[in-house]
Each structure stands twice: as C-alpha cells, then as structure tokens.
Amino acid sequence: MSTKNKNLDEISLSFIRRTEERKLRIGIVGMGYVGLPLAKAFITAGFRVVGFDIDASKVSQLQAGQTYIKHIPSEQIQEMNATGLFSATTNFSGLEVVDAILICVPTPLNEHRDPDLSYVEATTKVIVKHLQVGQLIALESTTYPGTSEEIMLPVLESSGLSAGRDFAIAYSPEREDPGNPDFGTATIPKIVGANTKAESAMACAMYRAIVSDVVEVSDxxxxxxxxxxENIFRAVNIALVNELKIVYSEMGIDVWEVIKAADTKPFGFMAFYPGPGLGGHCIPIDPFYLTWKAKEFGLNTRFIELAGEINSKMPEHVIMQMLMAMNDKLGLAMKNTKVLVIGMAYKKNVDDMRESPSLELVEILKKRGAEVSYYDPFIPVTPLIREYPTLAGMRSIDWTAEALKKFDVALIATDHCQVDYELLSRICR
Ligand SMILES: NC(=O)c1ccc[n+]([C@@H]2O[C@H](COP(=O)([O-])OP(=O)(O)OC[C@H]3O[C@@H](n4cnc5c(N)ncnc54)[C@H](O)[C@@H]3O)[C@@H](O)[C@H]2O)c1
Structure with a gap:
C-alpha cells in the first residue's frame, strides 16, 4: 500500500471526521438483498442514505414503506423512512451529493456461464457522469480479482479525475447470509481492500461505523x-459431502449420522451437508468467476469444475432415488404420477429461488411425464427465470389435507420450518 498523493490524504482526514460526526452521506446503488440491509445498517448508525435503483417498482415500494424481501419486514422500511434519513430514487443525479457510493448490483453468469459484468459496467458509466472530487466508490458485488482495477477504474478515470488522488476506490465484499438469525450486517466482520493507505482509511472508517470488525487487506x-x-470453499465442500452421500448410501451408511459424529471433533473438521444441488445467487455462480479469470493466466480451476459437475448432477440423482422408491414401495412409474415438490426456494426459510435446484427437479419431473405441483409458503407464484421459462406462473398449492390427498408422491426439496410436516405424515399413513 503506498501513499500516492497528499491531496487524498487531506480529503481522507475530512472524510473520516465527517464519518465520526455522522455527517457522511451514503449512496447505495442496487437496493436488493444486499443493498437494502446495508442501507438499514447505515441509517441505524445515524447516516443519511439515498438508495438508487433502476427498478421503479422497488423504489415506489420503499417510498410507500413496503417490503419486497421477506426477512426485512415492511415495519423496518417504515422505521427507516420515519428517521427522515432515508430516501429511495431512480434519479441518479443525486449521486453528485453523496460522499460515498456503495455498489450492490447483480453479478450473474451469462448464457455461456461466463461472468456478466454488465450491471457493474452500467453502474460505473452512470457514476462517472456524476463523480466528484473526494468521493469514495466501493464495490460490494461479488466478482473476480481485477474487476475494480481493470473494469471500473478506467471508466472512472475517463472523467479526468484520478483514483488515489482525487477520489477513492475500495472493494468490500458483502457477506450477508439471508435468513440467518445468528449473523446480520453489523456482526459479520467486513473485508476492506484499497490500493492506497488514504483510500483504505476512508473505507475502513466508513464501514467501522456499521460493523463490529473491519478486516483490512493489502489491495x-x-x-x-x-x-x-469463501464461496469456492463452500462449493467444493458441499460437492464433497454430496459425493460421500452417494457412496455411503450404496454402502448402507447414513451420511447424516457420519457428519454429525465427525463434527464432534473439536478441530480440523467443519460440517457441510448434502442436498439436492446448489442454489442462490452466490455458491453456484461465484466460483466460475475465478475459473474464467484463471484462463487469462493459462490456468484451469480443476477443483471448482469438479465440484460444479458433482453439484449440478444432484437433482438428477435425487429424481433417480425417488423413482426407485416409487417403484419399490408404491409400484408406480413417473408418467402421470401426481408429484408435490415441497420448497421452491434455494434454502430454508427464504423467499429467494434464484438458481434453486427445485427448478431443475420440477423440470426433470415434468419431462418424465409427472404431473407436478409445488408448495412453498414463501413463493406463492414462480417468477420468470431465464433458464426455466416454462415454469413461470406456477402457483403454490394450499397446505390442506384435501389438497395433499390428491398427490401420489411428495418430494421435500427445501425443508422450510414453517411447513406442517405432521399433517403430511398423517396423510401418508
Ligand atoms: N444475496 C446474497 O445473499 C448475497 C450475499 C453476498 C454477496 N452477494 C452479491 O451482492 C451482489 C448483489 O446481490 P443481491 O442479491 O443484492 O442482488 P439483487 O438482485 O437482490 O439486487 C440487485 C439490485 O440492483 C438493481 N440494479 C440492477 N442494475 C442496476 C443499475 N444499473 N443501477 C442501479 N440498480 C441496479 C436491481 O434492480 C436490484 O434491485 C451480487 O454481486 C451478489 O453476488 C449477494
């Protein structure tokens, strides 16, 4: 880390003082699963926050005190509005009057499973139109090493202003775990990286105001x-237990019992659990950002690709297990069988079905001729998802004994706590 220019050192001192006095104005671009909790954290700490989003319906809902994310209830949005510190807008000219701009826009994969940085690029192009001397720009979206420097910096510096001299740029990844009651924005340590001391000091001071622990890295x-x-570690370990599950089940060993017992070892083991596949915006996608970038260096990421291969085959494996059980226990084939998939969200107790393996499960079941319905208390209607256009508009059934009796088979894909499994087991008897 170098001290590139005195100018930003001076700006940095004033930025830090304004942070301590809660006078810093924060702009957050992208008011989704990451941006909205972040806005709440800054408001709770006493900062003025403007939320920017291109989605006018989200902005209207925020202005009306309504939520669109299950684990952030409407009352919390109303409390944010009542402080007088929060506003939401689709008008990006307001970027000119904030001191820090935090970017929380999507970073998906495109149809070739390569990084799609179009949201980050579009945001950067809007920011450069409004960039001011002394501003801090911090990317929070997950991405490959080099994005801030190679993709964002050239666009920002096309303004004639220079990073590390006139404005600051930092990267601070979001580690939000939606639905996890044990950890929220304030209690998860925050990584901060910047290329100069002054830029890092600005970003660290700002994040220290909302999180208990800031971890500064060198660039x-x-x-x-x-x-x-972090996300590659999860993807690889989940693939490992998925593979162990298949092997152990052939040997008549219960993988869940094995993991529970192994987890009693106080060191050197961390429990991961098998499932019907990977889901969510992060674990199935982020590792491939590194795979793509590694190719630039002539390198392959063999662990990541093997994990992807194992994890993506899990829905097919689950259906095969189900088919065998149907055949052996019920004498049923798949064609025309009425199947209820329980849980469309990618993990328990959340309303997010991005990359959910349940989508793949439903698609496979339909292809094999089953009549498929689903139940999910958090997803009343399935939205349009690019890879599964034919599943858009499916509606969750009502959880009643009459409705459940119509099905031959129930497949629990996501074990939401809110489901009355007792009723299901009474119907099955
Ligand atoms: N969801 C998580 O649990 C989680 C956890 C850690 C990291 N992340 C990462 O954080 C980033 C954001 O994820 P998310 O889950 O919040 O996504 P999201 O889809 O919930 O929210 C993104 C928001 O950005 C808005 N947006 C898109 N383009 C925009 C633009 N040009 N200008 C302004 N707003 C724009 C969208 O309308 C949306 O409201 C991603 O990189 C993701 O990988 C997500």
Missing amino acids: LKTAEAVKLT
Whole structure:
C-alpha cells in the first residue's frame, strides 16, 4: 500500500471526521438483498442514505414503506423512512451529493456461464457522469480479482479525475447470509481492500461505523479474491459431502449420522451437508468467476469444475432415488404420477429461488411425464427465470389435507420450518 498523493490524504482526514460526526452521506446503488440491509445498517448508525435503483417498482415500494424481501419486514422500511434519513430514487443525479457510493448490483453468469459484468459496467458509466472530487466508490458485488482495477477504474478515470488522488476506490465484499438469525450486517466482520493507505482509511472508517470488525487487506484484488475464496470453499465442500452421500448410501451408511459424529471433533473438521444441488445467487455462480479469470493466466480451476459437475448432477440423482422408491414401495412409474415438490426456494426459510435446484427437479419431473405441483409458503407464484421459462406462473398449492390427498408422491426439496410436516405424515399413513 503506498501513499500516492497528499491531496487524498487531506480529503481522507475530512472524510473520516465527517464519518465520526455522522455527517457522511451514503449512496447505495442496487437496493436488493444486499443493498437494502446495508442501507438499514447505515441509517441505524445515524447516516443519511439515498438508495438508487433502476427498478421503479422497488423504489415506489420503499417510498410507500413496503417490503419486497421477506426477512426485512415492511415495519423496518417504515422505521427507516420515519428517521427522515432515508430516501429511495431512480434519479441518479443525486449521486453528485453523496460522499460515498456503495455498489450492490447483480453479478450473474451469462448464457455461456461466463461472468456478466454488465450491471457493474452500467453502474460505473452512470457514476462517472456524476463523480466528484473526494468521493469514495466501493464495490460490494461479488466478482473476480481485477474487476475494480481493470473494469471500473478506467471508466472512472475517463472523467479526468484520478483514483488515489482525487477520489477513492475500495472493494468490500458483502457477506450477508439471508435468513440467518445468528449473523446480520453489523456482526459479520467486513473485508476492506484499497490500493492506497488514504483510500483504505476512508473505507475502513466508513464501514467501522456499521460493523463490529473491519478486516483490512493489502489491495483491491486481494479483497476480491477473499470473497471468491469463501464461496469456492463452500462449493467444493458441499460437492464433497454430496459425493460421500452417494457412496455411503450404496454402502448402507447414513451420511447424516457420519457428519454429525465427525463434527464432534473439536478441530480440523467443519460440517457441510448434502442436498439436492446448489442454489442462490452466490455458491453456484461465484466460483466460475475465478475459473474464467484463471484462463487469462493459462490456468484451469480443476477443483471448482469438479465440484460444479458433482453439484449440478444432484437433482438428477435425487429424481433417480425417488423413482426407485416409487417403484419399490408404491409400484408406480413417473408418467402421470401426481408429484408435490415441497420448497421452491434455494434454502430454508427464504423467499429467494434464484438458481434453486427445485427448478431443475420440477423440470426433470415434468419431462418424465409427472404431473407436478409445488408448495412453498414463501413463493406463492414462480417468477420468470431465464433458464426455466416454462415454469413461470406456477402457483403454490394450499397446505390442506384435501389438497395433499390428491398427490401420489411428495418430494421435500427445501425443508422450510414453517411447513406442517405432521399433517403430511398423517396423510401418508
Ligand atoms: N444475496 C446474497 O445473499 C448475497 C450475499 C453476498 C454477496 N452477494 C452479491 O451482492 C451482489 C448483489 O446481490 P443481491 O442479491 O443484492 O442482488 P439483487 O438482485 O437482490 O439486487 C440487485 C439490485 O440492483 C438493481 N440494479 C440492477 N442494475 C442496476 C443499475 N444499473 N443501477 C442501479 N440498480 C441496479 C436491481 O434492480 C436490484 O434491485 C451480487 O454481486 C451478489 O453476488 C449477494
């Protein structure tokens, strides 16, 4: 880390003082699962926050005190509005009057499963039109090492202003775990990386105001790599237990009992659990950001690709297990069988079905001729998802004894706590 220019050092001191005095104005671009809790955290700490989003319906809902994310109830949005510190807008000219701009826009994969940085690029192009001397720009979206420096910096510096001299740029990955009651924005340590001391000091001071622990790393690309490493670690370990589940079940061993017992070891083991596949915006996607970038260096990411292969085959494996059980226990084939899939969200107790393996399960069942319905208390209607256009508009059934009796088979894909499994088991008897 170098001290590139005195100018930003001076700006940095004033930025830090304004942070301590809660005078810093925060702009957050992208008011989704990451941006909205972040806005709440800054407002709770006493900062003025403007939320920017291109989705006019989200902005209207925020203005009306309504939520669109299950684990952030409407009352919390109303409390944010009542402080007088929060506003939401689709008008990006307001970027000119904030001190820090935090970017929380999507970073998906495109149809070729390569990084789609179009949202980050579009946001950067809007920011550069409004960029001011002394502003801090912090990317929070998950991405490959080099994004801030190679994709964002050239666009921002096309303004004639220079990073590390006139404005600051930092990377601070979001580690939000939606629906996890044990950890929220304030209690999860925050990684911060920047290329100069002054830029890092600005970003660290700002984040220290909302989180208990800030972990400073040496530069932008290291911070970008930290986030990918965390998600690659999960993807690889989930693949490992998925593979063990298949092997152990052939041997008549219960993988769940094995993991529970192994987890009593106080060191050197961390429990991961098998499932019907990977879901969510992060674990199935982020590792492939590194795979793509590694190719630039002539390197393959064999662990990541093997994990992807194992995890993506899990829905097919689950259906095969189900078919065998139907055949052996009920004498049923798949064609024309009435199947209820329980849980469309990618994990328990959330209303997010991005990349959910349930989508793949439903698609496979339909292809094999089953009559498929689903139940999910958090997803009344399935939205349009690019890879599964034919599943858009499916509606959750009502959870009643009459409705359940119509099905031959129930497949629990996501074990939401809110489901009355007792009723299901009474019907099955
Ligand atoms: N959801 C999570 O649990 C989670 C956890 C850690 C990291 N992340 C990462 O955080 C980033 C954001 O994820 P998310 O889950 O919040 O996504 P999201 O889809 O819930 O929210 C993104 C928001 O950005 C808005 N948006 C898109 N383009 C925009 C633009 N050009 N200008 C302004 N707003 C724009 C969208 O309308 C949406 O409201 C991603 O990189 C993701 O990988 C997500």
